[in-house]
Amino acid sequence: xxxxxxxxxxxxxxxxxxxxxxxxxxxxxxxxxxxxxxxxxxxxxxxxxxxxxxxxxxxxxxxxxxxxxxxxxxxxxxxxxxxxxxxxxxxxxxxxxxxxxxxxxxxxxxxxxxxxxxxxxxxxxxxxxxxxxxxxxxxxxxxxxxxxxxxxxxxxxxxxxxxxxxxxxxxxxxxxxxxxxxxxxxxxxxxxxxxxxxxxxxxxxxxxxxxxxxxxxxxxxxxxxxxxxxxxxxxxxxxxxxxxxxxxxxxxxxxxxxxxxxxxxxxxxxxxxxxxxxxxxxxxxxxxxxxxxxxxxxxxxxxxxxxxxxxxxxxxxxxxxxxxxxxxxxxxxxxxxxxxxxxxxxxxxxxxxxxxxxxxxxxxxxxxxxxxxxxxxxxxxxxxxxxxxxxxxxxxxxxxxxxxxxxxxxxxxxxxxxxxxxxxxxxxxxxxxxxxxxxxxxxxxxxxxxxxxxxxxxxxxxxxxxxxxxxxxxxxxxxxxxxxxxxxxxxxxxxxxxxxxxxxxxxxxxxxxxxxxxxxxxxxxxxxxxxxxxxxxxxxxxxxxxxxxxxxxxxxxxxxxxxxxxxxxxxxxxxxxxxxxxxxxxxxxxxxxxxxxxxxxxxxxxxxxxxxxxxxxxxxxxxxxxxxxxxxxxxxxxxxxxxxxxxxxxxxxxxxxxxxxxxxxxxxxxxxxxxxxxxxxxxxxxxxxxxxxxxxxxxxxxxxxxxxxxxxxxxxxxxxxxxxxxxxxxxxxxxxxxxxxxxxxxxxxxxxxxxxxxxxxxxxxxxxxxxxxxx
Amino acid sequence: xxxxxxxxxxxxxxxxxxxxxxxxxxxxxxxxxxxxxxxxxxxxxxxxxxxxxxxxxxxxxxxxxxxxxxxxxxxxxxxxxxxxxxxxxxxxxxxxxxxxxxxxxxxxxxxxxxxxxxxxxxxxxxxxxxxxxxxxxxxxxxxxxxxxxxxxxxxxxxxxxxxxxxx
Numbered sequence: 001x002x003x004x005x006x007x008x009x010x011x012x013x014x015x016x017x018x019x020x021x022x023x024x025x026x027x028x029x030x031x032x033x034x035x036x037x038x039x040x041x042x043x044x045x046x047x048x049x050x051x052x053x054x055x056x057x058x059x060x061x062x063x064x065x066x067x068x069x070x071x072x073x074x075x076x077x078x079x080x081x082x083x084x085x086x087x088x089x090x091x092x093x094x095x096x097x098x099x100x101x102x103x104x105x106x107x108x109x110x111x112x113x114x115x116x117x118x119x120x121x122x123x124x125x126x127x128x129x130x131x132x133x134x135x136x137x138x139x140x141x142x143x144x145x146x147x148x149x150x151x152x153x154x155x156x157x158x159x160x161x162x163x164x165x166x167x168x169x170x171x172x173x174x175x176x177x178x179x180x181x182x183x184x185x186x187x188x189x190x191x192x193x194x195x196x197x198x199x200x201x202x203x204x205x206x207x208x209x210x211x212x213x214x215x216x217x218x219x220x221x222x223x224x225x226x227x228x229x230x231x232x233x234x235x236x237x238x239x240x241x242x243x244x245x246x247x248x249x250x251x252x253x254x255x256x257x258x259x260x261x262x263x264x265x266x267x268x269x270x271x272x273x274x275x276x277x278x279x280x281x282x283x284x285x286x287x288x289x290x291x292x293x294x295x296x297x298x299x300x301x302x303x304x305x306x307x308x309x310x311x312x313x314x315x316x317x318x319x320x321x322x323x324x325x326x327x328x329x330x331x332x333x334x335x336x337x338x339x340x341x342x343x344x345x346x347x348x349x350x351x352x353x354x355x356x357x358x359x360x361x362x363x364x365x366x367x368x369x370x371x372x373x374x375x376x377x378x379x380x381x382x383x384x385x386x387x388x389x390x391x392x393x394x395x396x397x398x399x400x401x402x403x404x405x406x407x408x409x410x411x412x413x414x415x416x417x418x419x420x421x422x423x424x425x426x427x428x429x430x431x432x433x434x435x436x437x438x439x440x441x442x443x444x445x446x447x448x449x450x451x452x453x454x455x456x457x458x459x460x461x462x463x464x465x466x467x468x469x470x471x472x473x474x475x476x477x478x479x480x481x482x483x484x485x486x487x488x489x490x491x492x493x494x495x496x497x498x499x500x501x502x503x504x505x506x507x508x509x510x511x512x513x514x515x516x517x518x519x520x521x522x523x524x525x526x527x528x529x530x531x532x533x534x535x536x537x538x539x540x541x542x543x544x545x546x547x548x549x550x551x552x553x554x555x556x557x558x559x560x561x562x563x564x565x566x567x568x569x570x571x572x573x574x575x576x577x578x579x580x581x582x583x584x585x586x587x588x589x590x591x592x593x594x595x596x597x598x599x600x601x602x603x604x605x606x607x608x609x610x611x612x613x614x615x616x617x618x619x620x621x622x623x624x625x626x627x628x629x630x631x632x633x634x635x636x637x638x639x640x641x642x643x644x645x646x647x648x649x650x651x652x653x654x655x656x657x658x659x660x661x662x663x664x665x666x667x668x669x670x671x672x673x674x675x676x677x678x679x680x681x682x683x684x685x686x687x688x689x690x691x692x693x694x695x696x697x698x699x700x701x702x703x704x705x706x707x708x709x710x711x712x713x714x715x716x717x718x719x720x721x722x723x724x725x726x727x728x729x730x731x732x733x734x735x736x737x738x739x740x741x742x743x744x745x746x747x748x749x750x751x752x753x754x755x756x757x758x759x760x761x762x763x764x765x766x767x768x769x770x771x772x773x774x775x
Numbered sequence: 776x777x778x779x780x781x782x783x784x785x786x787x788x789x790x791x792x793x794x795x796x797x798x799x800x801x802x803x804x805x806x807x808x809x810x811x812x813x814x815x816x817x818x819x820x821x822x823x824x825x826x827x828x829x830x831x832x833x834x835x836x837x838x839x840x841x842x843x844x845x846x847x848x849x850x851x852x853x854x855x856x857x858x859x860x861x862x863x864x865x866x867x868x869x870x871x872x873x874x875x876x877x878x879x880x881x882x883x884x885x886x887x888x889x890x891x892x893x894x895x896x897x898x899x900x901x902x903x904x905x906x907x908x909x910x911x912x913x914x915x916x917x918x919x920x921x922x923x924x925x926x927x928x929x930x931x932x933x934x935x936x937x938x939x940x941x942x
Contacts (some may be wrong), residue, residue, distance in 0.1 A: 013884070021819075188822075189883065189917060637895075661921060664921055665921055668919075691827065692917070698923075699913070699914045700909075727920075
């Protein structure tokens with residue numbers, strides 16, 4: 001049986017279902033102490049004095065550290081960009097730039113006592129003027145977000161294809177759009193957490209870190225740089241991680257401080273973030289404000305798109321300005337836009353820093369282009385499917401050169417896809433015409449139905465690399481070590497499916513080791529919908545290498561040509577002569593070498609193991625077409641999502657059940673972005689939505705039953721034809737939901753900001769009534 | 776009011792039909808922390824510590840409670856059940872757990888224990904639920920991975936299996 005393509009249940013689940021998962025908060029080490037942070041209540045302030053005397057008298061408190069104790073400069077910049085004037089965070093800085101920034105560290109025997117200690121630390125602040133909101137940041141009279149800088153501008157981003165403005169000026173039809181997207185929190189159900197300990201081995205310091213992280217190898221590299229030790233002295237392990245969605249991707253000051261404190265204390269130190277800290281300090285995303293225009297022919301063909309936007313990066317740039325860069329390159333999306341100009345300005349504010357959250361700038365891009373098309377469709381009296389079909393990149397046009405430059409300055413080429421087929425399937429699977437029929441009778445009622453569609457693409461499977469070491473052990477089973485790290489995506493199953501197919505063994509005989517820097521020397525991590533593509537390809541390449549080695553060894557021992565050998569059931573045998581056979585166990589033992597002191601005579605290198613890296617030449621583009629159906633209550637403004645269909649092209653599917661799950665989660669995230677979630681700050685930069693009672697994430701009642709369909713256009717850029725999927729569901733969903741709301745209310749133009757909540761609908765209905773009265 | 780942080784208490788808890796001694800601890804300890812840090816029952820997870828996310832849900836006398844809003848000492852005399860009590864260690868999974876596995880009702884698994892406990896209670900009260908009823912029953916348990924669909928499917932499947940077994 002071939003495993004790739006099969007819905008098989010996941011290998012790790014039984015352990016989790018029994019309550020035997022091992023998450024960061026479950027780990028205890030002898031002598032372990034607990035750390036808690038004193039955090040700034042001000043969005044911008046200078047620290048005058050920190051009095052730790054009362055704290056030190058709290059029972060259980062054993063140490064307190066402030067900025068005077070730590071001599072670490074700003075964290076390294078993670079994603080440089082030519083126009084970026086980067087300010088990264090400094091651990092326990094004397095000037096704080098957002099609410100929640102750590103100013104002191106308390107270490108105690110228990111977490112309760114550490115928090116008692118935090119409450120007893122007295123910090124005297126000199127509050128400075130805070131900048132909150134992108135608009136304010138760019139005003140000439142705006143105070144500086146960072147005292148040492150005069151401007152609040154972090155970077156400018158320009159994309160240019162053709163002569164967009166000139167073409168726009170001549171276009172027969174022009175539509176305009178303004179769209180402000182609210183800021184959201186990644187909000188994994190498990191918060192961040194870290195356990196660090198230093199030990200001495202052979203006279204050398206060894207740092208061991210357990211971290212709820214997406215990027216163990218990156219953490220290892222940064223610790224090496226920050227502590228000025230070799231990465232060989234550092235082991236970072238990600239235990240079971242309870243979701244991440246971007247929140248566990250950057251390297252935070254807390255990551256440095258926990259390890260630094262552990263070194264001072266000479267004992268294991270654990271920090272578990274609480275939910276309030278998470279909402280205040282783990283990265284946010286989405287916040288952008290766009291003004292865009294689209295020029296079209298009278299029959300609805302796009303001539304030109306011009307977009308100007310401001311993106312908030314908060315107080316720092318934890319992952320460069322990758323989010324607005326992605327937005328700027330993906331606005332054209334699946335559509336042919338012959339002339340395109342995008343000018344983005346990234347600003348600092350005294351708020352929580354922003355960095356990729358599931359979708360990472362792409363939902364914003366999909367909103368801009370799809371909303372522009374909807375406006376044009378309304379003006380030209382075209383069906384939303386029709387106007388899209390007239391502008392999609394056609395299957396025969398791949399590889400399609402967008403004329404844009406990717407984040408690294410290389411041409412941005414879409415590798416493969418079949419967008420018209422996505423639309424076709426969506427129209428049928430989503431029962432578009434049935435819903436239109438049903439809608440007609442509701443439009444004049446108190447509960448009108450609306451239908452919205454959107455198409456989005458996603459550049460997935462980015463580099464630089466991921467490796468795999470595939471080993472057949474002395475038990476005859478296969479172990480695969482990769483640099484990826486799982487936060488619930490099911491790699492332990494999908495990567496095992498790939499390896500099982502190469503060796504024709506049961507998937508249960510493959511064990512995946514990931515999230516451990518000791519398992520493989522170099523790695524990148526799990527983000528940007530990249531693991532199935534990059535780590536999956538590495539498993540394929542290393543597996544094929546090991547297969548060759550296995551055959552060479554077995555051929556030598558069985559005195560047969562490798563072409564005459566068959567691999568099946570954990571054995572290698574001569575074709576047609578099943579008795580001339582060696583098991584994987586036998587072969588692994590032989591390959592490990594004869595008795596110590598004897599001569600190794602086999603024609604292969606010792607050990608049944610092979611390693612390979614996959615270094616993708618470029619991104620592979622996944623695509624999704626979504627249709628949302630909503631029902632509005634005109635009286636209360638309530639928005640109910642009553643139907644949802646998504647059709648996705650994720651290339652070759654390794655495990656369709658897992659792909660479905662990824663899409664379900666992504667769509668729910670998009671629903672949150674569109675209808676519920678917003679991190680709100682007041683004028684002083686205080687977090688208003690600091691609990692899960694204020695910050696609303698979708699519940700089981702908010703998300704409808706979802707219909708998910710797949711089309712597969714295999715990618716030519718990797719051996720298995722895989723495209724990434726982790727973020728895909730979150731990309732087109734906000735645009736489809738907004739379109740549905742507008743469709744129900746039959747008002748254009750309307751929705752100009754996200755999220756759209758009942759009060760927004762109420763406001764829009766009131767405004768439109770006013771308009772009618774004046775008309 | 777001055778609180779004496781040095782005060783210590785000892786008590787016993789009934790968990791999964793076993794008696795556990797909690798000795799010489801601070802009285803302010805929350806039930807979730809007692810379970811996790813003192814009794815090694817780390818299957819109960821803490822997602823928000825303010826009663827909003829439901830990850831820490833356990834059953835007390837058969838009814839779901841938030842173990843992050845309950846003092847450990849306050850759980851004396853209650854029959855508690857945690858995720859570890861749903862299936863014997865060396866035995867098969869419960870029907871509900873197995874349905875979660877089959878239907879891919881978990882991804883990161885962090886909310887799963889709370890979901891299982893809530894659903895265990897719910898299915899006892901509603902052996903033949905509609906999908907709408909299932910969704911309403913889950914509305915106090917947040918999940919960020921699954922979009923809930925496969926969790927609803929799992930609970931529905933578990934209920935159907937239950938129905939078949941009774942008929």
